[in-house]
Amino acid sequence: MNALPGVNDATVVRDTLSRPLHSLRISVTDRCNLRCQYCMPEEEYSWLPRETLLTFEEIATLTDLFTDSGVDKVSLTAGEPLMRRDLPRLIHRLTKNRRLKDIALTTNGILLGDQAQALYDAGLHRVTVSLDTLRPERFRALTRRDSFQQVLAGIETVVRIGFPQFKLDTVAIRGFNDDELSHLIEYGTRVGAEVRFIEYMDVGGATRWSRDRVMSRQQILAELGREYGAITPIVDATSAPADRFRLADGTVFGIISSTTAPFCSSCDRSRLTADGMWYRCLYATKGTDLRTPLRAGKSPDELLEVLTKEWSARDDRGAEERLALRDRSPLVPASSLKKNPHLEMHTRGG
Ligand code: SAM
Numbered sequence: 001m002n003a004l005p006g007v008n009d010a011t012v013v014r015d016t017l018s019r020p021l022h023s024l025r026i027s028v029t030d031r032c033n034l035r036c037q038y039c040m041p042e043e044e045y046s047w048l049p050r051e052t053l054l055t056f057e058e059i060a061t062l063t064d065l066f067t068d069s070g071v072d073k074v075s076l077t078a079g080e081p082l083m084r085r086d087l088p089r090l091i092h093r094l095t096k097n098r099r100l101k102d103i104a105l106t107t108n109g110i111l112l113g114d115q116a117q118a119l120y121d122a123g124l125h126r127v128t129v130s131l132d133t134l135r136p137e138r139f140r141a142l143t144r145r146d147s148f149q150q151v152l153a154g155i156e157t158v159v160r161i162g163f164p165q166f167k168l169d170t171v172a173i174r175g176f177n178d179d180e181l182s183h184l185i186e187y188g189t190r191v192g193a194e195v196r197f198i199e200y201m202d203v204g205g206a207t208r209w210s211r212d213r214v215m216s217r218q219q220i221l222a223e224l225g226r227e228y229g230a231i232t233p234i235v236d237a238t239s240a241p242a243d244r245f246r247l248a249d250g251t252v253f254g255i256i257s258s259t260t261a262p263f264c265s266s267c268d269r270s271r272l273t274a275d276g277m278w279y280r281c282l283y284a285t286k287g288t289d290l291r292t293p294l295r296a297g298k299s300p301d302e303l304l305e306v307l308t309k310e311w312s313a314r315d316d317r318g319a320e321e322r323l324a325l326r327d328r329s330p331l332v333p334a335s336s337l338k339k340n341p342h343l344e345m346h347t348r349g350g
Contacts, residue, residue: 189251214259
């Protein structure tokens with residue numbers, strides 16, 4: 001069996017390591033209504049100029065070109081995607097693209113209470129809510145905002161509507177929420193969501209990152225093993241970033257171990273920023289501007305050629321290269337992030 005989805009499909013473009021162009025994360029705004037310490041710890045930020053933001057029609061046009069090149073899965077992200085006005089309209093437009101098998105949304109959940117029904121009605125059936133703690137005071141300290149109850153209300157709305165696929169993503173941080181992993185799993189069971197623990201990554205924006213704050217996949221498994229006993233790995237051949245595991249009672253959870261056990265060899269995802277820059281690795285410092293040729297009226301064939309050429313040349317293994325470093329510190333200093341907001345995780349969309 002082939003480990004790389006789409007690899008047998010002749011229309012799929014492959015990179016130098018034979019990884020197909022398969023999954024696209026689309027950031028719809030660089031704005032966020034939280035200031036999480038692991039993502040946006042600074043007091044001030046440089047924002048993308050408004051006139052550079054892609055319209056929904058431009059996003060949809062680029063998505064159509066990506067699906068012509070093999071993409072069949074998109075995830076809407078940001079900053080906070082629900083801060084982009086009228087997002088259901090974009091989702092409705094994307095559902096018209098028959099090549100897209102999967103449209104997902106990653107959100108902090110604050111605005112879900114108001115928007116979940118419209119998102120569902122527009123055709124969104126897969127939602128991931130980022131939730132790092134179940135303690136209001138910790139939420140406030142981490143995010144520097146007082147929105148915990150809104151997040152819980154948003155999750156309840158998702159449950160009430162009955163989205164068929166619902167996940168909770170938790171960044172596991174030593175000395176912050178390492179004592180809450182089992183609580184989060186049990187909360188996930190209560191609301192019908194699979195929980196995925198994400199290792200704290202030293203990406204752009206994470207200027208407070210340090211190795212000793214990372215809770216590794218091994219430590220997460222050890223912690224949960226102490227609580228629940230035997231944990232069984234689930235073997236599947238997808239390129240999904242999370243490795244999945246089963247507890248003795250059948251509960252399934254995932255771990256995304258980009259920091260200590262990266263999945264670069266099967267990484268088929270790339271990222272489009274809200275202003276049309278295309279990055280082929282979360283750690284990449286250089287991307288490709290798709291907005292300028294699009295607005296200059298380049299033909300679909302010319303734009304397709306850009307996608308094919310750039311993906312065919314892709315040799316990024318950013319997370320593996322970071323792992324190989326002896327001294328590992330934050331990827332980009334705050335001063336450089338101010339000059340180039342494209343290097344920020346909240347601009348790339350995570
Ligand atoms: N605002 C949305 C949300 O909260 O899901 C979407 C954007 S957010 C950047 C996407 C994901 O990236 C979230 O799950 C967040 O926790 C994660 N993230 C941000 N910085 C991270 C870091 N340094 N290490 C690991 N995960 C991080």
